[in-house]
Structure formats: structure tokens, C-alpha cells
Amino acid sequence: MRKEKVIAGVLAALALTAISALAVIASFIFKEGLPIIAKVGLAEFIFSGNWHPLDGEFGILPMIVGSLAVTAGAMVIGVVFGLGCAVLLTQFCPPRIVSVIKPSIELLAGIPSVVYGFMGVAILVPLIREHLGGPGLSVLASSVVLGVMVLPTVTSISVDALQAVPRAYFEGSVALGATVWQTTHMVTLRAARSGIVAAVILGMGRAVGETMAVIMVAGNTLDLPHSILDPVRTLTSNIALEMGYAAGDHRKALFATAVVLLAIIMVLNSIALAVSRRLPAGRQAGRAAKAAAR
Amino acid sequence: MEYKLRTENLGLHYGDFCALKDVNISIRPQAITAIIGPSGCGKSTLLRCFNRMNELIAGVRTSGRILLDGRAVHDGAAGLTQLRKRVGMVFQRPNPFPLSVFDNVAYGPRVHGMHKGADLEAAVEKALRATALWDALKDKLRAPALGLPAEQQQRLCISRLAAVEPEVLLMDEPCSALDPIATEHIEELMRELARRYTIVIVTHNMQQAARVSSETGFMLLGELVEFGLTTAIFKNPSDKRTEDYVTGRYG
Ligand SMILES: Nc1ncnc2c1ncn2[C@@H]1O[C@H](COP(=O)(O)OP(=O)(O)O)[C@@H](O)[C@H]1O
Ligand SMILES: [Mg+2]
Numbered sequence: 001m002r003k004e005k006v007i008a009g010v011l012a013a014l015a016l017t018a019i020s021a022l023a024v025i026a027s028f029i030f031k032e033g034l035p036i037i038a039k040v041g042l043a044e045f046i047f048s049g050n051w052h053p054l055d056g057e058f059g060i061l062p063m064i065v066g067s068l069a070v071t072a073g074a075m076v077i078g079v080v081f082g083l084g085c086a087v088l089l090t091q092f093c094p095p096r097i098v099s100v101i102k103p104s105i106e107l108l109a110g111i112p113s114v115v116y117g118f119m120g121v122a123i124l125v126p127l128i129r130e131h132l133g134g135p136g137l138s139v140l141a142s143s144v145v146l147g148v149m150v151l152p153t154v155t156s157i158s159v160d161a162l163q164a165v166p167r168a169y170f171e172g173s174v175a176l177g178a179t180v181w182q183t184t185h186m187v188t189l190r191a192a193r194s195g196i197v198a199a200v201i202l203g204m205g206r207a208v209g210e211t212m213a214v215i216m217v218a219g220n221t222l223d224l225p226h227s228i229l230d231p232v233r234t235l236t237s238n239i240a241l242e243m244g245y246a247a248g249d250h251r252k253a254l255f256a257t258a259v260v261l262l263a264i265i266m267v268l269n270s271i272a273l274a275v276s277r278r279l280p281a282g283r284q285a286g287r288a289a290k291a292a293a294r
Numbered sequence: 295m296e297y298k299l300r301t302e303n304l305g306l307h308y309g310d311f312c313a314l315k316d317v318n319i320s321i322r323p324q325a326i327t328a329i330i331g332p333s334g335c336g337k338s339t340l341l342r343c344f345n346r347m348n349e350l351i352a353g354v355r356t357s358g359r360i361l362l363d364g365r366a367v368h369d370g371a372a373g374l375t376q377l378r379k380r381v382g383m384v385f386q387r388p389n390p391f392p393l394s395v396f397d398n399v400a401y402g403p404r405v406h407g408m409h410k411g412a413d414l415e416a417a418v419e420k421a422l423r424a425t426a427l428w429d430a431l432k433d434k435l436r437a438p439a440l441g442l443p444a445e446q447q448q449r450l451c452i453s454r455l456a457a458v459e460p461e462v463l464l465m466d467e468p469c470s471a472l473d474p475i476a477t478e479h480i481e482e483l484m485r486e487l488a489r490r491y492t493i494v495i496v497t498h499n500m501q502q503a504a505r506v507s508s509e510t511g512f513m514l515l516g517e518l519v520e521f522g523l524t525t526a527i528f529k530n531p532s533d534k535r536t537e538d539y540v541t542g543r544y545g
Contacts, residue, residue, distance in 0.1 A: 094352070168389035172451070175345060175385075176458060177378040178405040186401065191392045 029262065033255035045256065051222050053242070053250035060257055062224045066139070066232035067208060067264065069225060070218065073143025074150055074207040079200055081147070082154030089155075090162040091184045102159055109152035117216030120145040125217055134229030137219030142232065145213050150203035157202060161195020162188060197276035201269055208265055211236040235261045296364075298323040298462060298492040299344060299381075304358035306339055306348065313339045316358070317518045319511055321462075326484060326493045328507035328524065330500055332539070336516040337496040341464045344494065345381040346374060362462075379406060382460035386467045388447035390439035390454070395431050398439045398450055402458035421457035425449045425483060445476035449483065456487075463487065465495040469502065481506050500540060504528050512536045 037045050040058050048059025085105070089098045120141055129136030165188050173183040189196070211234075219231020220241060233241075239254050239261075246254055299321040306314040313336045321327045329337045342348045343360060346367070360367040367377060379402075390398050399418040400408075408414055418435070422428040427449050431437075439450055448468060455463060465484070469477040484493060484506055497503050503510050504524060511521040512533075520527060520536045531537040 166389075168385065168387060169391055171347065171350070172385065172389040172391065172454075173401070173405075174350065175347060175378055175383040176402045176405060176454065177375040178401075179375065182405050186404070187391050187393070 074146030077147025078150035086158035117213035157199035328503035331513035382455035
């Protein structure tokens, strides 16, 4: 009994340490960043396009747009290919093949981001420059690189979610004369919805937060992008590029950039969660739950 | 006498394991035929031959023939969905999809190409009426099917089948997950449905077979030991093994 208590105590202490580390980091960022936002004004900080830190002008709109654009592009690519791959593997491939391919895909997650960035610069950027125009370093290049980077996460978690769908649904559907594809999109994908949303959220987190690969292929200009072929700077890139030499208000403004980044990540996660509660089946379930609550 | 379903020397192997041996069974239309036998004797396997569900399992080999309305059920992909539309299956555990009541019942019609809202609504109402669920559920069509009690879930699965207007209903121990009262209700429903459908029910509950079926087959170790009128099988079995089973000497 004593032993149990000791173990529980140790685990609690470890958990607390982890949580408080997070709290310390967050409060440090807020402590450093909030005063400058207050000084510049929140609206000015978020909606102004002028980032001239040495002249005391701190507007991060282009970076916010950049991060959102690049993340959205990455998610389109990551979800289309990742989910497609997961559906193919779980619904149309024999289990033996899945047990080989899935770990190989997961291995891709272990490749350092600088390698992805390097591949982007060496292959993708010249391709875009020659065939689509613009400088090559662009929203498009960043989206593709990030999309490839989130593929392993999206694929592997979606595979788990799809594999967890009870076999009884599949049998029930096929026994009604449905084809495998009809079964997949009418039942299986809906049943796996919450797991797939989790996959998207994790992928999105990785895409918003990724820095090195994006710095290498995004171009990092301070202008608002007007097309997907324009170069762009993301919030993370901004922090990484300037933190080395920033001082005073400039340094504080970079912390404030991190505050905005945190806020964006939280908003994106909440949206994804809310959407997952709304979708089909859930739509009715949600309504029924609401009615019951009343 | 016309038979709805017949097998001719039907055999089935799971890999090296022989699960069905030379099964010859003839199933009358618009009647309930029960298949009884101890657990593992191949009842489900036989049932799953009729709508070719065993083909989903790797390493399954079949031999012999299955005739539906006197016509051989083909081997290839051709006609598979058509066959399953004509020969529907109710499973042991109620398995409604994680969708609304309406979407569950409308599933089959949609799969087979019905998309107009009014048509679907009519089909759903008809199917729910066929299982006497309409009055209970007509105001809950948008509610999630998984929230229904077990008996209603099983009825819903039968409605889901009825909506594609099959000719044969295969039922694999449809009451084993239900309480006695729900079981009684489902048996009543089966008798009702037998006026229109050919029903084959697998059960290891002998009383159930005796109550609902007009003909009964007894299986043991992959063989159909005896097949005949239910009264004969239970009162006057001709095979010693059948007698031992129905008198409860093993099972
Ligand atoms: N997918 C399978 N692979 C291998 N053997 C199986 C499979 N399904 C069933 N069997 C075997 O076939 C025999 C008959 O099974 P089943 O038809 O489910 O019996 P019942 O429904 O009468 O209990 C059992 O011995 C079982 O172990
Ligand atoms: Mg069985």
C-alpha cells in the first residue's frame, strides 16, 4: 500500500513538473510580449503591414497572412494525400502490405526538417520558378514542403482511426450490396471522423509551427503576398530570423509575435474540434444532445 | 415444389480446415427454415455462403453449387451486389451504422441508386412499418441509431434490409444479444415477415427453432446431419446424433 502511494506521488510530481514547465514557458512569453502589444496597440500590431522594428513600427499582418496561407496550403495537400493514402491502405490493401507500408511512412516523420527544406530549395523552387513563374521561393513551395512534412502524421493517425472502425459496419454495409468504396465514404469515414480530425489537428500544429523548412523555401519578404507564387514570411520564420540580433522593443515584439502564434494555434484547434462535433451523424447526435440538455 | 435456395454438394475450406462438407439443403420460399447445431459446427459459415460473405475472408475455398430460384449463384464479381440485394443478412449483434435512424434505413436504397428525397422518405417509412418501428421512431428519424435500445437496433437492422426489398433474409442468431422479451418480439416479427420473405435463421437455441421454423436442419462438424419438418426433427429424429442433440445430451 505504501509503495502504491509513493509511486502515485512520484507520478503526480512528474506530471506537475511537465505542466508547470508549460505554464512557465507560456507565462514567460506573455510577460515579454504583452507589454509591447499594449504599447503599439493590438489593432495596429495585428492589422498593420509595416514591420520596421528599428523605427519602432511593429505590424505583423503579412506574417499572419503568411502563416495562415502556408498552413492552409499544407493542409490541403497533407489531408488530400494523407487521407487518400490512409483510405487506400486500410480499405483496399491486404493487411500484410499495410504492416510494411505504415511503419515506412511513419519513418518519414523522423527526417529532420532541414532536409525537407533542402529538397525544396534544390528541386521544388527551381521547378516552380521555371514552370509557373515568380521567384520560386513562395507560398506554393512552402505549402508543398509542409504538406509533405505533415503527410506521415496525417496518414498514420488516419490509418489508426480507420482501422479502429468496427468490422461489423463494413460487413453490414457490404451485405446490403454496397461496394467497398460506397462503404468507405458512406460509413467508414464517418465512423472514423473524430480520429481523422485529430490527425488533421496534429498535422496543422506541425505545419503552423514548422520553421526551418519554411525559412528555406518561403522567401521571407515582408510584403503581403498577392498570389501563391509570391514569397512570404511566416510568424515562426520572423521570430527565428530576427531573434539573433533583436534588442529592446524589437525583441519584445518578437515575443508578441509568439503570443499571436499561440493564439492562432488555439483558435485553429478549437475550430477543428467544433467542426468534428458538427459533422454528419454527429450533426444529429449533437442536436439530440442539445435537446436532451434542454 | 419450387425451392427458393438450394445447395448442391456445397463444401468450404478455411485454409486447410474443412468447415462444410457436402451440404445439400433445399429451402422453401415464404417459410422459416432453422439451422441448429452446436457452436462451431458451421451454421454461420453455411449462412454466409448464401450471400457470398465468406469471400471477404482470405483463404476461403468453396466447392459445389448454390442455386437461387433454380439459377446458379455466380462466382465472379458479376452479380455480387445484385445477389446481396436479393439475399440480405441480419447479424448476431445489432450493427446499425453510426448514422441517424433515417440514414440507416435509407442506406440500402441510396447504395442502389435512389437519391430523390421523396422516394427515400417513402422507402424509409415503408421499411420501418414493415418492422413495426414506424410509430416508435417516426419522430426520431434524425436521432442517432446507436442511441436506441438493443431490440430497436435489431429491428432497425431488419428495416434497413427491408428497404432494399430482398427476397431472402438470412438471420445469424439474431436474438442472442437480446433479452427474452425482445426475443419474443423479434420472433413475432419473423413470423410476420415470413409471409413475404424466405427466412433462414441460424440459432443454437433449440426452443427458438421449434417455435418459429417450419423446417429445421441439424448440423454437426460441417455436415448437415438431418433436414426435415421441424416437428419431425424434434419429435421423431431419424439420426441418432440429432436425437442426442435435441434431447440435450450434448451441445
Ligand atoms: N474466418 C475463419 N477462419 C478460419 N476458421 C474459421 C473462420 N470462421 C469460422 N471458422 C471455423 O469454422 C468452423 C465453423 O464456424 P461457424 O460457421 O462460425 O460456426 P457456428 O456458426 O456454427 O458456431 C469453426 O470451427 C470455426 O472455428
Ligand atoms: Mg455462428
